[in-house]
Amino acid sequence: MTSLEIVRKKNIERNKELLKKLNIDTLSDLAPARSVNKSNKKAKPRTKTKVDKAVPIRRSKRLSKDPEYDREKQEEEERAEDDRLAQEKLRELRLSKITGDFDIKDLLADPKLGVLLQESLILKSSPYNDALTNEQVENHLQDSKAHVELSALRGFSTKTGTNGNTRTVKGGNFRPNCLDKFGDFSRASLHSVTDPSKTKLTPQRITSLLLHPSIIDRLAFAGDTNGNMGIWAIDQKSEADDPVVVVTKPHGRTISRISDVPNKQTHILTGSYDGSCKSFDLSKERVLDTLSIRDEFEGFLGISDINCPSDNMLYVTTLNGLFFRHDMRQHPKEARYKSLVRLHDKKIGGFCVNPLSEYHIATASLDRSIKIWDLRGGKHSNTSDGLSSLHTCGEYNSRLSVSSVDWNSNQRLVCNGYDDTIRLFDILNRSNADGGSARKPNLRLTMDGENLTAQHVLKHNCQTGRWLSILKSRWQKEPQDSVQKFAIGNMRRSINIYSEDGAPIANLAAPDIMTAVPAVVTLHPSRNWVLGGTSSGKVFLFN
Numbered sequence: 052m053t054s055l056e057i058v059r060k061k062n063i064e065r066n067k068e069l070l071k072k073l074n075i076d077t078l079s080d081l082a083p084a085r086s087v088n089k090s091n092k093k094a095k096p097r098t099k100t101k102v103d104k105a106v107p108i109r110r111s112k113r114l115s116k117d118p119e120y121d122r123e124k125q126e127e128e129e130r131a132e133d134d135r136l137a138q139e140k141l142r143e144l145r146l147s148k149i150t151g152d153f154d155i156k157d158l159l160a161d162p163k164l165g166v167l168l169q170e171s172l173i174l175k176s177s178p179y180n181d182a183l184t185n186e187q188v189e190n191h192l193q194d195s196k197a198h199v200e201l202s203a204l205r206g207f208s209t210k211t212g213t214n215g216n217t218r219t220v221k222g223g224n225f226r227p228n229c230l231d232k233f234g235d236f237s238r239a240s241l242h243s244v245t246d247p248s249k250t251k252l253t254p255q256r257i258t259s260l261l262l263h264p265s266i267i268d269r270l271a272f273a274g275d276t277n278g279n280m281g282i283w284a285i286d287q288k289s290e291a292d293d294p295v296v297v298v299t300k301p302h303g304r305t306i307s308r309i310s311d312v313p314n315k316q317t318h319i320l321t322g323s324y325d326g327s328c329k330s331f332d333l334s335k336e337r338v339l340d341t342l343s344i345r346d347e348f349e350g351f352l353g354i355s356d357i358n359c360p361s362d363n364m365l366y367v368t369t370l371n372g373l374f375f376r377h378d379m380r381q382h383p384k385e386a387r388y389k390s391l392v393r394l395h396d397k398k399i400g401g402f403c404v405n406p407l408s409e410y411h412i413a414t415a416s417l418d419r420s421i422k423i424w425d426l427r428g429g430k431h432s433n434t435s436d437g438l439s440s441l442h443t444c445g446e447y448n449s450r451l452s453v454s455s456v457d458w459n460s461n462q463r464l465v466c467n468g469y470d471d472t473i474r475l476f477d478i479l480n481r482s483n484a485d486g487g488s489a490r491k492p493n494l495r496l497t498m499d500g501e502n503l504t505a506q507h508v509l510k511h512n513c514q515t516g517r518w519l520s521i522l523k524s525r526w527q528k529e530p531q532d533s534v535q536k537f538a539i540g541n542m543r544r545s546i547n548i549y550s551e552d553g554a555p556i557a558n559l560a561a562p563d564i565m566t567a568v569p570a571v572v573t574l575h576p577s578r579n580w581v582l583g584g585t586s587s588g589k590v591f592l593f594n
Contacts, residue, residue: 144174146303148325148343148351155336160300165254165277167300236548236557236579241564242592244286245294248564250590252281252296257584258520260573261309265316271592273571273584274306278323285592301329301338307355311576314362322367326351330379342367342377343385347436352388356401360409368399372416373438376426393438394424401455401523405462413445413464415453421466421503422446423478447476447503454513455523461535463551464503465524471513473524473539474505475553507553512542519586520570528576538581540570546583546593559583559593 145166149158159168167173241247253275263270269285277300284295302323312318312330319331320341328342342365344352353370360366365377367386372395375386397417405411410426423445430439453468464476513522524539535551545560546569559581569583569591580594 146325147174148303148323148327149173149301150327150340150343152337152339155297155299155331155338158299158301158338160279160298161254162251162281162296162298163254165275165279165298165300236559239557239559239579239581239593241561242285242594245288245292247561247591248589250283250294250296250592251588252283252584252590253277253279253298253588255279255588256518256520256586257571257588257590259306259309259321260571260582260584260590261311261319262573262575262580262582263316263319264311264576266575266578269580271582271590272309272319273588273590274302274309274321274323275588276305278302278304278306278325280306280309280321281588283590299338301331302327304353307353308357310357310359312359312362320357320359320365322354322357324353324355324370326353328354328357328365328367340384341365341379342375344369344375344391345385345388347388355399358402358404358412360404364409366402366404366412368394368402368414370398372396372399372418374399374402374412374414374424389438391438392430393436393440394422395420400453400521401457403456403458403464405458406460406528407462411444413456413458415456415466415468417452419449419452419468420446421449421453421456421464423503445478445503446501447474447505448501454521455525457524457526457537459526459535459537459551460529461551463526463535465526465537465551467511467513467522467524467539469513471511473509473511473549473553475507475509475551476503477506509549509553511539511547515542515568515570519568520584522570523572525573527574527579530579531577532579536574538572538574540568540572540583542568544568546572546581548581561591565591 153173157169157173160166161168242250252271252273255275255277257273257275259274261272263272268287271283271285273281273283275281279298279300280302282297282299287295289295301321302325304324306321306323308322310320310322312320317332317334319333320328321331322328326344327340330339330341331337332339344354344367346352352373354367355370356368358366363379365379367375367377369375369391372393373391374394375391377384377386394414395416395418400415400417402412402414405413411423412426413421413423415421422443424441425444426441428442428444430441447466449468449470451469453466456464456466458464462478464478465473466476467473511522515521522540522542524537526535526537530536534556536548536556537551538546538548541547541558543560544562544565544567545558547558548556550556565583565585567585567587567589569585571584573582574580575582578594580592582590582592584590
């Protein structure tokens, strides 16, 4: 036995002896007995719940090679393809030419979306019309509102039998001693029967404007890039003090020009890039097909400009440099391609008719030239496409493309183009001795093909870019004050008025209200009322 074990044994014996002296066993016997709670019942045996094997919440049908997945996927792809084809067909239908004669109420359009309210009826697109239901929640309300505004125009035809006390000044040497109350542009201000900032005629960018010749219950027309035409009853307002505007959609593409018809106050003509011209009869509230042009492949041939020199004759130019004369009384109303005349190899941006002779026209083209044509001359075929052409009796070549040209009753031409100039030509080449008397143009081409020289050249910024309509200068047709003047939009959000000698008359602006460039402008034929249109579809009238 080791010393450690000996010490341990002694400690055990000492502890036992100590416990014996303390009488521990006797004390434990004196303690009360522990009572047993009879209410405690025996616990029930626990039953184990069967736990299923964990499985993923989402199963992939593709990974599990489920045949139902392939069928659902194929059906979904077919539905998406059908929707895409339906939308594509609907877009094509909206861009297509609207053929046939309609009531104006049938061609009413949504003033915000620019689509026909009765699209399924007009375009025969009922299977695809469901695509518009989410966008046109208030379709019925807008339709009824448009009919109310259209009814406000019905009394117009009874008040347009006269054009007021207007007179036509044709090329004479008369000059007024002073301007009447309509000639003072210093007093011109924005039309304020309604809020000028709320006069929105079209949903898209304005490309053409017309102030109706009437001076009673005035009307303004505006066409946009979507084929919509807005009609504004200038001197009326709705119950909510809003402008009375009717939006129609007679065309599928850009309306390039809106023109009135001589001696027919209730008729309006429109030309469009969809290759058609339409006539609006405001008295009967009808829209009639007037002319349709197709190319040699039976595709649409866009119309760039129209003019109506007489009540039955219509002149038309196209986007590829062609010209056509159409008698609106004859049938058929579709022009044959071989009957067109080649005037330019590129787009004719605009053309005009001599107010003294409907046989002379001037054209401005993308090929950087202005040309004057005599329509009575013999046709000759020297073009690559086999179409006939005419002999020119006047020409001017510019450094860059020419956007527009216009002819006034005093035998002056005004043009502007991308060379940032406005040029004024005197066709009669008047001298001081003749006092500016009216004579017929006597034009002969020189050896180099040019015989037009600008008498006045004005610097003017014409770089409109992509998002603005092209600036085009327009004469006043029959100025009541006998002052020949033209208007053109200014890139500084204003409208410039110039005389036929290039002298500035007025700069019309409203910086707080007219916050966009009025790129498209027009003058009332006789009164000094100026209308400008912007890329947002709004118009501003100065009177």
